[in-house]
Amino acid sequence: MSFFAYQLGVQQGSPPLRSHRDTLAWLAELGLPVNPLSSELETIEAVADFCEQMLDQRHSFGYEIDGVVVKVDDVAQRAEMGATSKAPRWAIAYKFPPEEKTTLLRDIFVSIGRTGRATPFAVLEPVFVGGSTVGLATLHNQDEVARKDVRPGDTVIVRKAGDVIPEVIGPVLAKRRRGTKRWTFPTQCPACGEPLVRLPGEADHHCINVDCPEQRVQKIVHFAGRGGMDIEGLGEERVRQFVEAGLVADAGDIYALTPEKLVPLERIGQKSAENLVDGIEASKTRGLIRVLVGLGIRHLGPTAAATVARALGDLDRVASASVEELTAVDGVGQVIAESVQRFFAIERNREVVDKLRTAGVDLRAAAAVGPVRDDVEPVLAGLxxxxxxxxxxxxxxxxxxxxxxxxxxxxxxxxxxxxxxxxxxxxxxxxxxxxxxxxxxxxxxxxxxxxxxxxxxx
Ligand SMILES: [Zn+2]
The missing domain is CATH 3.40.50.10190 (BRCT domain)
Structure with a gap:
């Protein structure tokens, strides 16, 4: 790990620093690494030229950059300019356009999410783009694949959307080989073999088999994930292993796991089994908001979950609430209310709740939430x-x-x-x-x- 120092936070005992240039010089004097490329420029034209120059050289530095920050040098002028609620007025980032590369699209597969949604994705010849190696990229849905007409065997253009999410832009038609065929959406779920259904007016296909093993895996992964019960060590690989071994079928089952049940499985020793069970145990006190988010009720994101939890107080009241009672809660509309009501009307979902209750999971809002102010979101609930x-x-x-x-x-x-x-x-x-x-x-x-x-x- 290495870094360049580029700014001072709190200053104590430093000499008077009247400009950014002074600050960088002083940091360098202290022996801290300072970027040798930073330049002092007199006009906006010179700034534009400098940005162009950096864009041309972006891959020659030995580290990735995504743009240039332009700052007012004079500290007194900075103070005069001040800041908006979001950012200082004396600094602005010039972001480079996302980098594009070409690579081979080896194949297109479909993944199944926790709601059964079938998402096509491209398997790529790994390519280094935008600072990391990309081997997979989502293709969203059937119409997107058709619109881009990317085919297995094509050379395709890849970039990172917002410099984060890999995206296939389209094929390089000049390089298309003879005999490639348009990709067609599979008719069966790759996990369970049941038909994939695309309803009229919808963009997505779904596996509608409630017993689909992949949906089970993804539901549990979501429940245990950072936004949900935040269970250390219970990621996709482990969950899949436990589902395949028949140890868990839904989120409620994870609380029945014991080290004795886990140790006979492959790649899991006594110590890691104990740690995992400890982590599961610790998640019992996360409180209602995280339970609601973890259950993955459609349209009920963290903010709405917090609103519902605070208004109704415990899971039994949420589960038995009518649409009218739910819409009476400030901030809960018809769509969310109907979705919550529909979720708890399903026998299978009520069984999960029963398992959570039996296991001693805290299903109340108050215990874990504490005093909550109106001006902040309960983003630390359960922590x-x-x-x-x-x-x-x-x-x-x-x-x-x-x-x-x-x-x-x-x-x-x-x-x-x-x-x-x-x-x-x-x-x-x-x-x-x-x-x-x-x-x-x-x-x-x-x-x-x-x-x-x-x-x-x-
Ligand atoms: Zn399926």
């Missing part, structure tokens, strides 16, 4: 924090209040159940303990980001 060391921008009580306002909890000692340790100046022994247990550690900047955005979702 447990330990604070150690002094923070610049918060008193200890202040930091605790910010966490609790977002539905999180603060405890005094570090354990395996701790979600994050927030570490400031002169931390105590809790830091060592957190490191030892592998608890994620946040510095103040990362803590501030977490307060704003919640944990990263997958």
């Amino acid at each position: 447990t924090f330990v604070l150690t060391g002094g923070l610049e921008g918060f008193t200890r009580e202040g930091a605790q209040a910010e966490i609790e306002a977002r539905g999180g909890k603060v405890t005094n000692s570090v354990s395996k159940k701790t979600s994050y340790a927030v570490v400031g100046e002169n931390p105590g022994s809790k830091l060592a303990k957190a490191e030892q247990l592998g608890v994620p550690i946040l510095d103040e900047a990362a803590f501030v980001r977490l307060l704003a955005d919640g944990p990263p979702s997958d």
Whole structure:
């Protein structure tokens, strides 16, 4: 890992720094790496030329760049310009257009999601584009494949949409080989063999088999995922293994897993089985919002789930609520209300809820949510924090209040159940303990980001 220092946060004991140039010079003097390419330019034309030049050279630096940041040099002028609610007025990013590469499209397959949606995706000859190697790219649906007319065996143009998500733009027709055929959408689910159905007026095909093993896997993966119950170590590979072994069929079954049941499986030892079961146990206290999100009810995202949870208080009330009762909740419309009502009308879904209750999963909103302010989202619901060391921008009580306002909890000692340790100046022994247990550690900047955005979702 290496970095370039490009800015100062809080300044204490530094010499007076009147410009960005001064700051960079001082950082370099301290021995910190500073990017040698940064330039001081007098006119906007010179800035435009510089951006063009960097675009031409973008692959020659030995590291990937996605653009250039243009800043006002003079610190006094910066202060005068100030900031909007989102960003300073004295700095702006010039983003390069996404990089495009060509590669071979080897084949097109279909993946099945937790709702049964069948999504075609391209298997590519791996290609390095936009800073990482891309081997798979979604093709969204039947009409998208038809519109692009990409065929197995084609040379295709690939780029990253928003420089993150790989995207196939289309075929290079000049390189198309004779005899390739238009790709046709499969008629059967690749996981269960039942027919794939595309209803009139819809873009997507679905596997409508409620016993489809792939849908089971994806539902459980979603339940255990970061936005849901956030169970460490229960990813797609493990879930698939457990479903195939017949140990779990739905999200409720994971709470019946024991180390004894897991150890006989391949690639799982005593220690990792125990850790996984501990992680599952710890998820029982995440609270109603995360249970609702984890269940994957259509149209019920985290914000709506929080609204419903706060208004109705526990899962039994949510599950038995009529559409009228649900729409009476401020922020819940007809579409969400009908979707929630429909979800809990299905026997199979009620069985999952029964299993969760029997296992002792906390299905109440209040326990895990705590006092919630109206001006923030409960993005930390179900998460447990330990604070150690002094923070610049918060008193200890202040930091605790910010966490609790977002539905999180603060405890005094570090354990395996701790979600994050927030570490400031002169931390105590809790830091060592957190490191030892592998608890994620946040510095103040990362803590501030977490307060704003919640944990990263997958
Ligand atoms: Zn299926």
